[in-house]
Amino acid sequence: MNGKASRYSNRDADFLMGLGSLYLAHNLLDPAEELLAQIPSEGALYFDAIVLQIEIQFRKRNYQEVVRLAETLVHSSNYPAWLLEKIGVAYYFLGQASNAKRYLMQSMADIPQNSRVRDNLMSLRPLNQRPKIEELIMGGFEIGITPHVALDCIAPILLGGRPASCCFGDQLLAGDQPSNSEANQQNFYVKFAANLYQGFGIFTAFLPYVDLSLGQCVPLLKLFFSLDPSVFDRVEDIKQLAWNEFEKQKEGSNHRFEYLEKEGALLGYPKCCVDWALKNRRSNRSIEALALRALIEEEYVCSLETSKPSPPGWAYFAHEFYPCKPRCPVAEQVGIDIFEGYRKKEPFLADLYCQHALSVNKAKMYHPVTSYSLFIDNFNKTMVQILKIEAFKKAHEDFDLYHEEMLVILKEYPYFENPEALPLVYAMAKERTSQKFATNVRQAVN
Ligand SMILES: [Zn+2]
Numbered sequence: 001m002n003g004k005a006s007r008y009s010n011r012d013a014d015f016l017m018g019l020g021s022l023y024l025a026h027n028l029l030d031p032a033e034e035l036l037a038q039i040p041s042e043g044a045l046y047f048d049a050i051v052l053q054i055e056i057q058f059r060k061r062n063y064q065e066v067v068r069l070a071e072t073l074v075h076s077s078n079y080p081a082w083l084l085e086k087i088g089v090a091y092y093f094l095g096q097a098s099n100a101k102r103y104l105m106q107s108m109a110d111i112p113q114n115s116r117v118r119d120n121l122m123s124l125r126p127l128n129q130r131p132k133i134e135e136l137i138m139g140g141f142e143i144g145i146t147p148h149v150a151l152d153c154i155a156p157i158l159l160g161g162r163p164a165s166c167c168f169g170d171q172l173l174a175g176d177q178p179s180n181s182e183a184n185q186q187n188f189y190v191k192f193a194a195n196l197y198q199g200f201g202i203f204t205a206f207l208p209y210v211d212l213s214l215g216q217c218v219p220l221l222k223l224f225f226s227l228d229p230s231v232f233d234r235v236e237d238i239k240q241l242a243w244n245e246f247e248k249q250k251e252g253s254n255h256r257f258e259y260l261e262k263e264g265a266l267l268g269y270p271k272c273c274v275d276w277a278l279k280n281r282r283s284n285r286s287i288e289a290l291a292l293r294a295l296i297e298e299e300y301v302c303s304l305e306t307s308k309p310s311p312p313g314w315a316y317f318a319h320e321f322y323p324c325k326p327r328c329p330v331a332e333q334v335g336i337d338i339f340e341g342y343r344k345k346e347p348f349l350a351d352l353y354c355q356h357a358l359s360v361n362k363a364k365m366y367h368p369v370t371s372y373s374l375f376i377d378n379f380n381k382t383m384v385q386i387l388k389i390e391a392f393k394k395a396h397e398d399f400d401l402y403h404e405e406m407l408v409i410l411k412e413y414p415y416f417e418n419p420e421a422l423p424l425v426y427a428m429a430k431e432r433t434s435q436k437f438a439t440n441v442r443q444a445v446n
Helices: 003-008 012-027 029-036 046-059 061-073 081-093 097-107 113-121 133-143 147-158 183-198 231-251 256-264 271-282 287-304 330-346 347-366 372-395 401-411 420-443
Strands: 164-168 203-211 220-228
Touching: 012 029, 012 046, 029 046, 046 061, 046 081, 061 081, 081 097, 081 220, 097 330, 113 183, 113 203, 113 231, 133 147, 133 183, 133 347, 133 372, 133 401, 147 164, 147 183, 147 220, 147 330, 147 347, 147 372, 183 203, 203 231, 220 231, 231 256, 271 287, 271 330, 287 347, 330 347, 347 372, 372 420, 401 420
Parallel strands: none
Antiparallel strands: 164 220, 203 220
């Protein structure tokens, strides 16, 4: 026995577990592994210790060991979903796609079957009035829709700009929260779909799959929105094709990405862009890298031109879409049509769409994997502020009368320049205007 092991040998399993977890939390994998290995197999903490050992081996990329440890737990009680995911990913990198598929699909069992969602929607009362886009943007929070999702993918359907659209599960409010049970999480999605149907007549279909771009394997939930109920069958079709290809891909067969072709057609993506993406994916080239390279070049060229052409933007009409080139005319037209749709219905949303939704989508090109969520968080926060101001303006019909005075006040007190201070600034402006009026009247009388 070595010195280190004997240091801990008289400690109980609780101590070993606590310290091992702390080491793991700080990514000190070797000492964590050493401690957890001493937890006796007959004790109550053994299951938890193996679960942590799996996490350690996963971080060390010892996928063979991840699978071996997981098999020792096969007859134990239920696995947590994140553990199923790790085992699935380990099998994927070991080239055992069927096992990978089995575990990955189990890890996403909290996503409801589309047939269940459809049956539930069909049992509900259909929408009988034209939905208001403004309500969707302002009140979307209550049903789990962030301003970004509302503006970027749901409103464009209502405006007739797109036949269908999609977003990722972690773009919803509470959609990415770990829930206490699978059933609760299923209910969240079923309720979400029901609210969107009852409020706006939109059908929601769910696609649990994995993101395999850039050499990774990460479970991914996509939600598809459409006014056409055929979206359920079409998404099921895509799901079948995608998982069938997933099973084949480590067998050296040529990946056809047929499901991407169907997905592009469903979402109304320009054919030139879908063909471009397929051609590059099939020859194992990263469309993320190619799209970024083209965008950087285009923006650089714009910055050099003396006539200052506006930088590209219209083509980035969807968060999950990569145009074949930054100025693809067909993709640009989709963005322009959505903008025009907004402009006719609600001009202030048109500007927001242009300045924020399109720019956030373009910004994602620069950060395809990790950081784009920062842009979205920032966007949603900005939107909440803008919506608060708009709501205040709506509630005070005389707002415009005091606008000039409010600008004067903001110059005097720059720290009032936030939505929370708006009621105060408005009240001050009103007070000052009436004082000025009284002074003017007095002067006129004298
Ligand atoms: Zn194109």
